[in-house]
Structures are given as structure tokens and as C-alpha cells.
Amino acid sequence: MTIFPPGLLPEGLSDRLPPQAEASARLARRVLDTVATHGYERVMPPLAEFEETLTQRLKSMRAQDLLRVVDPVSQRTLAFRPDMTAQAGRIAATRLANAPRPLRLSYAGPVIRLRANQLRPERERLQVGAELIGSDSVAAAVEIVNVAIEALQAAGVTGITIDFTLPDLIDSLAAGPLPLAPDIIEAVRTELDAKDAGALTALGPDAAAYLPLIEATGPFHAAMDRLEAFNARIGGAIDSRIAGLRAIAKPIGWDITLTLDPTERHGFEYQNWFGFSIFAEGFIGEIGRGGSYAIARADGTDEPAMGFSLYPDPLIDAGFGGESPKRLFLPLGHDPVRAADLRREGWQTVAALSEGEDGAAQRCSHWLNGADPTAY
Amino acid sequence: MTIFPPGLLPEGLSDRLPPQAEASARLARRVLDTVATHGYERVMPPLAEFEETLTQRLKSMRAQDLLRVVDPVSQRTLAFRPDMTAQAGRIAATRLANAPRPLRLSYAGPVIRLRANQLRPERERLQVGAELIGSDSVAAAVEIVNVAIEALQAAGVTGITIDFTLPDLIDSLAAGPLPLAPDIIEAVRTELDAKDAGALTALGPDAAAYLPLIEATGPFHAAMDRLEAFNARIGGAIDSRIAGLRAIAKPIGWDITLTLDPTERHGFEYQNWFGFSIFAEGFIGEIGRGGSYAIARADGTDEPAMGFSLYPDPLIDAGFGGESPKRLFLPLGHDPVRAADLRREGWQTVAALSEGEDGAAQRCSHWLNGADPTAY
Numbered sequence: 001m002t003i004f005p006p007g008l009l010p011e012g013l014s015d016r017l018p019p020q021a022e023a024s025a026r027l028a029r030r031v032l033d034t035v036a037t038h039g040y041e042r043v044m045p046p047l048a049e050f051e052e053t054l055t056q057r058l059k060s061m062r063a064q065d066l067l068r069v070v071d072p073v074s075q076r077t078l079a080f081r082p083d084m085t086a087q088a089g090r091i092a093a094t095r096l097a098n099a100p101r102p103l104r105l106s107y108a109g110p111v112i113r114l115r116a117n118q119l120r121p122e123r124e125r126l127q128v129g130a131e132l133i134g135s136d137s138v139a140a141a142v143e144i145v146n147v148a149i150e151a152l153q154a155a156g157v158t159g160i161t162i163d164f165t166l167p168d169l170i171d172s173l174a175a176g177p178l179p180l181a182p183d184i185i186e187a188v189r190t191e192l193d194a195k196d197a198g199a200l201t202a203l204g205p206d207a208a209a210y211l212p213l214i215e216a217t218g219p220f221h222a223a224m225d226r227l228e229a230f231n232a233r234i235g236g237a238i239d240s241r242i243a244g245l246r247a248i249a250k251p252i253g254w255d256i257t258l259t260l261d262p263t264e265r266h267g268f269e270y271q272n273w274f275g276f277s278i279f280a281e282g283f284i285g286e287i288g289r290g291g292s293y294a295i296a297r298a299d300g301t302d303e304p305a306m307g308f309s310l311y312p313d314p315l316i317d318a319g320f321g322g323e324s325p326k327r328l329f330l331p332l333g334h335d336p337v338r339a340a341d342l343r344r345e346g347w348q349t350v351a352a353l354s355e356g357e358d359g360a361a362q363r364c365s366h367w368l369n370g371a372d373p374t375a376y
Numbered sequence: 377m378t379i380f381p382p383g384l385l386p387e388g389l390s391d392r393l394p395p396q397a398e399a400s401a402r403l404a405r406r407v408l409d410t411v412a413t414h415g416y417e418r419v420m421p422p423l424a425e426f427e428e429t430l431t432q433r434l435k436s437m438r439a440q441d442l443l444r445v446v447d448p449v450s451q452r453t454l455a456f457r458p459d460m461t462a463q464a465g466r467i468a469a470t471r472l473a474n475a476p477r478p479l480r481l482s483y484a485g486p487v488i489r490l491r492a493n494q495l496r497p498e499r500e501r502l503q504v505g506a507e508l509i510g511s512d513s514v515a516a517a518v519e520i521v522n523v524a525i526e527a528l529q530a531a532g533v534t535g536i537t538i539d540f541t542l543p544d545l546i547d548s549l550a551a552g553p554l555p556l557a558p559d560i561i562e563a564v565r566t567e568l569d570a571k572d573a574g575a576l577t578a579l580g581p582d583a584a585a586y587l588p589l590i591e592a593t594g595p596f597h598a599a600m601d602r603l604e605a606f607n608a609r610i611g612g613a614i615d616s617r618i619a620g621l622r623a624i625a626k627p628i629g630w631d632i633t634l635t636l637d638p639t640e641r642h643g644f645e646y647q648n649w650f651g652f653s654i655f656a657e658g659f660i661g662e663i664g665r666g667g668s669y670a671i672a673r674a675d676g677t678d679e680p681a682m683g684f685s686l687y688p689d690p691l692i693d694a695g696f697g698g699e700s701p702k703r704l705f706l707p708l709g710h711d712p713v714r715a716a717d718l719r720r721e722g723w724q725t726v727a728a729l730s731e732g733e734d735g736a737a738q739r740c741s742h743w744l745n746g747a748d749p750t751a752y
Contacts (some may be wrong), residue, residue, distance in 0.1 A: 010426055010450050015467055018417035018481075025418055030403070037719040039703065039726035039738070041394035046500050047423065047456075047486055050386055069445040073491060073499075074386050080423075091391055100737040102729060105394075109486070110423055115449060123449075124422050197377055228377040251712075327415065336627075345415040350415035353478060353508075353515040361476040362415070 011124030016316075023321035027155045027312045028108045028128050030321075034151040035038050036128040038143070040106040041131040045087035046216040047110075051079040054086065056296070067114045067123075082113040084127050085309055089295040092133040092305070097298065101134025119285050122313060129290075131307035136292035138244045144290055145248055148278065148308040149256060151290075154313070156320055159281025164220070164248070166241055167268040167275045167291065170210070177237040178209045189336040192263040213263050218250060220258035227262060244274065275308075283314050329359025329367040338371050347373065388492040388499030392692075399697035402506050403486045403531045403688045406697075410527040411506040415517070416482040421463035423486075427455040433462035433672070440695040443490045443499075458489040460503050461685055465671040468509040468681070473674065477510030495661050498689060505666075507683035514620045514666035516682040517650050520666055521624055524654065524684040525632060528664075531688070532696055535657025537633040540596070542617055543651045543667065544702070546586070553586045553613040568639040589639050596625060596634035603638060627649065650682075659690050705735025705743040714747050723749065 009015070032042065048069075055063050066079040081087060084107045092103055094189055108128040116123045130147060132140050145162065152160055170189055174180040180188055189208045191200040192214065201208045216227040224245065231238050249258055267289055268275040275291030290308025297303050315321065330339050330351040339349050350362045359367045359376065366373040385391070392400055408418065424445075429438050437438055457463060460483045468479055484504040492499045506523060508516050521538065528536055550556040556564055564583045567576040568590065577584045592603040600621065607614050625634055643665055644651040651667030666684025675680050691697065705744040706715050706727040715725050726738045735743045735752065742749040 008426065008429065009422060009452055010424065010447055010452070013422035013424055013454075015422065015463075015471060016420035017467065017471060018419065019404070021418040021420040022412075024410070025419060032401070036398075036701075037724055039724050042397040043394065044392035044400060046389035047488060048386065048389060048500075050384065052739065053384065067445060070444060071386055076386070078386055091393065095391060095393060100734070102733075104726070112423060124424075135729050136665040137729060143727060143729065154623060232747065277748075325412070348413055348415050350480070353511050353513060353517060353519065357478075358476070 002141070004286045010123075012121060014122065014124075019324075020316050023319070023323075024126060024312065024316045026323070027316060027321035028126060030155040031128045031151040031310060031312070032106055032108055034154045035104075035106045035147055036152075038104070038130075039148050040104040040130045040147075042106050043088060043091050043105050044109070045081070045084060045091065045107070048080045049087070049090075050074075051077040054081065055088065065114055067112055080098045080112045081238075082111055084109060084111060085129060085131065085307060087133045088129070088307070089107055089133070089293075089305065092131070093295050093297050093303065102140070103133040104130070105133065106130045112213050125313055127309050127311060128213060129307060129309035131305055133295065133303060133305045134219070136273070136294075136306050138247045140304075141244065141248045141292065142251060144306045144308055146251060146275060148288065148290060148310070149252065149308035152280070152310070155281050155315075157315060158255075159257075160255075161259060161279040161281075162252070163259045163264070163277045163279065164245055165259055165260075165264040165268060165275040165277070165291075166238075166245075166273060167265055167271040169213075169238070169241070169262055173210070173234070177234040178206070180206050182307075189263070189265065191343045193265065217261050218259060220260050223260035223262075227260065241273065248274070260303075261303055278308075278310070280315065282318065285314070287311060287315060325343075326366070327364040328373050329357075329360070329364035331359075331367060334368050335371065339368065342368070342373065380430070386499075387495060390498065390500075395700075396692050399478070399695070399699075400688065400692045401501060402699065403692060403697035404502060406489070406531040407504045407527040407686060407688070408482055408484055409481075410530045411482045411523055414480070414506075415521050416506045416508075416523075417481040418480050419464060419467050419483050420485070421457070421460060421467065421483070423488075424454040424456045425463070425466075426450075427453040429466065430455045430457065430462065433465055441490055443488055444530070455486045458487055459685075460485060460487060461505060461507065461683060464505070464507045464683070465509070465681065468507070469671050469673050469679065472505065477508050477515070479509040480506070481509065482506045490519075501687050501689055503685050503687060505683060505685035507681055508680045509671065509679060512649070512670075512680035514623045516680075517624045517668065518683055520625060520628060520682045521652060524664065524666060524686070525628065528654070528656070528686070533656050533663075533691060535630075535633075536631075537635060537655040537657075539635045539637055539653045539655065540621055541636075541640040541651040541653070541667075542614075542621075542638045542642060542649060543641055543647040544649055545614070545617070545638055547591075549586070549610070549613070553610040556582050565641060569641065593637050594635060598637050599636035599638075603636065617649065624650070652684075654684075654686070656691065658694065661690070662686060663690060664742055702742070703738070703740040704749050705733075705738060705740035707735075707743060711742050711747065715744065718744070718749065 006018035068077050071078045088105045110124050112124045173366045174185055184203055187203055191195045196213050197214055212230040216223050270293050271291035273292050277286040278288035282285050292306050294302035295305050325348045328347045328349050330349050344354045350364055366375050434708050444453050444455045447454045464481045486500050486504045488500045506585050550561055560579055572752055573590055588606040592599050646669050647667035649668050653662040654664035654665050664686035668682045670678035671681050701724045702727050704723040706725050708728045
């Protein structure tokens with residue numbers, strides 16, 4: 001047997017050490033506490049499920065993206081969860097099928113996928129989220145977007161940008177006012193993703209009708225004006241989408257940067273009319289996302305839902321959520337009652353176990369001198 | 377492909393729903409917060425590691441007890457963690473090898489094993505623990521036992537019993553004052569476990585010398601008196617063990633029931649001189665355990681350590697950690713500033729998304745009538 005260095009961990013799986021581990025826990029707590037004040041109740045799904053039940057609900061996730069294992073107990077393939085949104089949806093559709101709607105659920109925990117990518121070298125990530133099940137209305141979107149922002153702000157995150165998108169916009173335009181032959185829809189989507197006006201025009205006049213969407217991108221209000229001009233040219237076919245976006249944006253504070261990218265679809269494979277990505281100043285890539293989607297009920301019908309998920313690991317790596325506790329060294333023979341009082345006042349105490357211990361080496365700023373914390 | 381009922385989960389893996397999921401999170405938080413006030417700092421090891429690195433550090437865990445998967449990235453076998461104590465030990469021995477000692481670490485998270493048993497039908501459990509690395513002294517044991525008790529009491533657990541044991545007692549007696557032939561040591565252990573005086577006597581006079589240990593079991597002070605009488609007969613060979621147990625017991629409050637079972641070894645395969653199990657009134661089986669052990673350093677030497685782990689799921693199932701939040705229904709058109717104030721005062725708010733929603737059905741006790749929460 002090959003002997004590995006004992007500390008070696010598999011690629012994409014790592015230890016979080018103090019103080020980052022504490023910051024991670026604190027950040028997740030603040031998000032969960034914030035969503036709890038808005039009535040979201042915690043669920044804890046298992047780490048693994050039968051592969052079928054997971055992949056049925058993960059439209060954007062292929063089985064080969066999952067970490068799978070044959071379960072010797074059931075003789076069936078289990079898959080570790082790459083995402084908890086689908087698990088919350090399963091719970092809503094099964095054990096909580098008869099709970100009153102709208103149903104508000106929250107969750108937090110590790111998710112794991114088979115392969116990392118360059119942007120996300122970690123295979124195990126922390127996911128924290130909230131799902132509002134039973135509605136995908138504008139009112140539901142207003143609540144979800146604003147709760148997500150409040151949760152991040154409670155966690156100390158500043159410089160937040162929210163990028164709105166309309167994930168099924170191309171499909172609904174192609175099926176209505178701006179018909180596209182089925183064989184070019186995917187090409188139109190690709191060129192809109194690439195914002196390549198030349199390539200889009202080259203796909204023919206039907207595709208070229210989508211050109212204005214490339215311009216309806218960027219800072220929210222200017223992009224919305226361009227989207228409205230486009231809407232006027234197609235007879236107001238997306239009036240309700242525009243009214244919805246304006247209503248969602250309205251209560252959002254001036255300290256949040258809003259942008260629009262109406263045809264963005266990466267990562268929104270299961271969202272329908274509304275999606276949003278969350279960015280924070282100084283971070284490459286999104287720190288969260290959300291939007292509207294449908295949950296398959298046991299009877300074959302769909303239930304509307306709206307939710308968001310945060311992936312706070314990059315924030316933690318950058319120091320968000322960090323706090324320096326006041327650490328107090330307790331010498332041998334200290335008064336334990338006084339020490340307990342000081343813990344209640346917010347001190348973290350580090351008790352000497354033997355003679356000669358150095359509280360300063362233990363990162364204590366003070367030591368208990370009789371009844372008084374005394375600075376080193 | 378077989379179609380399963382969509383809500384079916386693999387045996388031993390289950391959803392925790394509201395309010396139990398919230399109670400679980402709250403209980404883990406209170407334990408972690410308590411140990412943090414004593415200077416224990418959080419680590420977050422990954423869900424899976426290379427099988428070798430896990431099994432090297434899990435003396436009591438055989439590879440076939442682990443949920444394993446071949447990792448297509450490394451082409452090696454990964455194992456999901458069945459326990460986090462060994463992971464904390466790995467961190468202490470590697471990345472934190474040069475951190476000052478004693479090193480105090482805490483952790484919380486799901487652990488998973490291949491098979492459940494009748495007593496523990498869950499394959500995935502929550503583990504919360506604290507490890508004190510760099511000492512296995514009596515002072516370290518005093519700290520660990522008392523921090524464990526304080527953490528459980530902070531979580532609302534009452535009726536706590538602590539059962540002390542001396543895991544390597546038989547080995548050290550057999551190697552010293554009460555020699556046993558190597559081929560009967562295991563049989564002596566088995567009969568002491570079974571408390572079968574007849575079978576122990578039948579193993580011969582060397583084995584029969586261990587008979588008094590069967591009686592040194594039960595309520596702490598009476599059992600200690602019998603253990604001291606036994607010690608007197610073997611020339612004080614376990615003086616230090618007895619002094620250690622008395623010192624550990626001394627600061628423990630009258631509200632904790634103490635018992636002694638000096639030869640108990642089930643679950644203490646990696647502990648050495650000291651171990652303890654934690655029980656709570658009304659629960660079958662232990663809710664936690666701890667004791668002294670050794671961590672293998674990279675240089676081949678051992679480092680002493682002392683720790684405890686709690687498995688709070690049975691407590692949560694019984695309702696520990698549950699709290700009924702004050703839920704307030706916010707009708708359409710409510711004042712959002714007033715609602716935010718009420719959230720800060722401790723209310724959980726549930727905002728109407730559309731006309732005709734029933735706050736009472738959403739388990740709200742009150743609704744916001746102008747500026748005032750009004751009982752339904």
C-alpha cells in the first residue's frame with residue numbers, strides 16, 4: 001500500500017481552520033437568523049439520497065456530476081447532494097405537501113460535487129438558502145431578493161451587486177412575438193450569451209430581431225429603458241416582465257448596485273421567469289443566486305416557488321464574518337466563580353492546566369489577576 | 377429503470393423537519409458557544425478524506441464500516457467521515473503542529489457510517505465536540521468533563537449521568553501487579569464486560585484476582601470505596617488512577633449523577649487511562665462520550681489529548697432545544713419599518729404575498745394591526 005503524507009487531503013476537499021472556520025459558522029448563522037425573522041423554518045435533509053430522487057429534481061445536474069456510491073444496505077446507487085434547493089423542494093412536495101402555503105423553508109450545510117472547476121476549486125462548499133414555496137409572484141420575488149440582501153448585510157457584506165435576468169425570455173419570445181425555428185434557438189441563446197451581435201445577425205433576420213437584447217444589459221435603469229424600447233417594438237409582449245422587474249427593484253436600497261442581463265442563463269437552468277445573481281465588491285464570481293422555479297408534485301402537477309442560495313466560502317476566505325474575541329488567561333488557582341461571570345460578560349477564557357503556561361502565547365490579551373482582567 | 381416513490385430516502389438517512397431541525401441547530405450552537413467561552417476554536421474538516429488517512433487514525437473503525445467511493449479525480453478511494461475526533465487530531469498533528477499547546481479545538485457536523493445498528497438506526501448523525509490537545513492530565517480531564525456538562529446544561533439538558541471508566545486498566549494490571557497470560561486477557565475482559573463472576577473464576581486464579589472489579593461498579597462514591605479496597609490489596613498499584621478519578625469528580629455539581637464502571641470498554645477503543653460516557657434521564661444509550669487518548673504525530677511520537685463528543689439527535693427527537701417563536705402575520709400594505717422594528721424585538725414575521733392569506737394557518741399567534749401586534 002502506498003503511504004501518503006498523513007496530512008494530505010483529496011483535491012478540492014480541505015480543512016477550514018481557526019479563525020476562518022468560526023467566521024464561516026458565524027456568517028451562516030447570521031444568514032439563517034435573518035431569514036428566520038422573516039418566518040423561514042429550518043429543514044435538514046440528509047447528505048445523500050438515492051441517485052434517482054436527486055437527479056429527477058436537478059434538471060441542470062447530470063448524474064456524472066455527482067459523487068456516487070453503491071449502498072451495500074439498499075444495493076442501490078446513492079448520490080451525495082450537490083445542492084440543497086432540490087432537497088428542500090422534495091421535502092415540500094412530499095412530507096410537507098399538506099403544510100399551508102406559502103411555505104417558507106431555510107437550510108444550511110455542506111454540498112459536494114464530483115469535480116471542481118478552475119473558478120471553484122473546492123468540491124465541498126457551504127450552501128445557505130431560503131425557499132418560498134407556493135408562489136412565484138412578483139411579491140414573492142420582492143420578498144426573496146430583499147431577504148437575501150438583508151441576510152448578507154446582517155453578515156457584514158458590503159458592496160453588493162444584484163444582477164437580474166429573465167431565464168425563459170428567449171423561449172417565450174420564440175414561442176410568441178419573435179418566432180425562431182427550433183433548430184436555431186440554441187444558436188441564438190449562445191450568441192446572446194456571448195453578446196456577439198455579428199454572429200447573431202449572421203443567423204438570419206429572425207435571429208437578428210433579438211439584437212436589441214444585447215444592448216439591454218448593464219446598469220439597471222439604463223438597461224431597463226432599452227428593454228422597454230424593445231418591448232414597445234414587439235407590441236408590449238413582455239409588459240408583465242418589465243413591470244415585475246421594476247416592482248422587484250423598487251424597494252431595494254440605494255446602497256445596492258442593480259444590473260440587468262435579460263438573457264443570462266448560465267446557472268439558471270431550472271429557473272423560469274425570474275433569476276438573479278449576487279456579487280460582492282472584490283470577489284470574482286457570484287456569491288449567491290436565486291429566482292423562480294417549479295417543484296414537481298407527487299400528482300404530476302407543478303408548484304411555483306422562489307428562492308435564493310448563498311455560497312459564502314469566498315467571503316470567508318476574504319475575512320468576512322471574522323471577529324477577534326477577547327481572550328482571558330486564567331492562571332492556576334483562579335476563582336472559578338469570577339471566571340464564569342467573565343465568560344457571561346463575553347470573555348473567552350483559557351484556563352492553565354499546569355505551571356509555566358504562557359497565556360500570551362495562547363493569544364490571550366489579558367490574564368485574570370485576582371478578580372481583574374489585566375492586559376499583558 | 378425502477379421508479380421509486382419520490383419521497384423515499386435510503387434506510388438510515390432522513391430529513392429533519394421544522395421544528396426539530398431548528399432545535400438541532402440551536403442545540404449544536406449552544407454547545408459550540410459554551411465551549412468557545414472556554415477558549416475552544418472551531419475547525420471544519422471536509423466530509424471525506426482518503427480512506428488511508430481516516431482509517432490510520434480510527435483505531436476502532438474498520439474500513440468496512442466506512443462509506444467509501446472511488447474518486448475519479450485522484451483515482452483513489454475516499455471515505456466519508458464516520459467521526460470528527462480523528463479529523464481534529466489530524467489537523468492538530470499536521471497543519472496546527474506548531475500551534476502553541478494546549479490546543480483547544482471544537483467542531484460540529486454530520487458524520488456518516490455504512491451501516492446502522494438497532495440501537496442507532498440513523499446512518500447520518502450530528503456530532504459536536506471539543507478536543508484539548510497537548511495534555512491528558514487530571515487537570516485536562518477536569519476541564520473536559522466540566523465543559524461537557526456545562527455545554528449540555530446550556531442546551532437545556534437535565535438529569536445528566538456521567539459514567540467514568542478506566543479503559544486501559546486491565547492492560548496495565550495484567551502487565552504489572554496482576555499478571556495474566558496473553559491468551560486469557562481477552563477472555564478476562566469479556567467476562568468483566570459481562571460482569572460474570574462465575575465465568576471469570578472459571579478462567580483460573582490469575583483471572584479470579586480481577587473479581588473485585590465487578591463489584592467496583594455503580595454509584596460513584598460506593599464504587600470508589602470498593603475500588604480503593606481492591607487497590608489496597610494490590611499494594612496501591614492504581615493510587616494515581618484513584619486520585620485522578622476523585623479529582624475529576626470533585627468539582628462536579630450535586631445535580632449530576634456520577635457512576636463508575638472501571639472496566640467498561642465498549643466505545644473506548646482509542647481511549648487510554650480515562651473515559652466517560654454521558655447519559656440523560658429518559659434516553660436509552662449514551663448521548664456523548666469522551667476521555668484521554670493519543671494523537672500520532674508526523675515524527676512517529678504520540679501527543680496526549682483529552683476530549684468529548686456529543687451525539688444530540690436523541691435529545692432533539694425528544695424535544696430538547698425546542699422553542700416556540702412568536703410569529704406575527706403582516707397583512708398586505710403593512711408598514712415595513714414597523715415590521716423591521718418588531719423583528720429586532722424578537723418577532724418572526726410572515727408577510728402576506730396576496731389577498732386572502734390566513735396568518736393563523738401559518739401558525740402566527742398575532743397579526744400586525746396598524747402599529748400593534750394583535751392576538752388572533
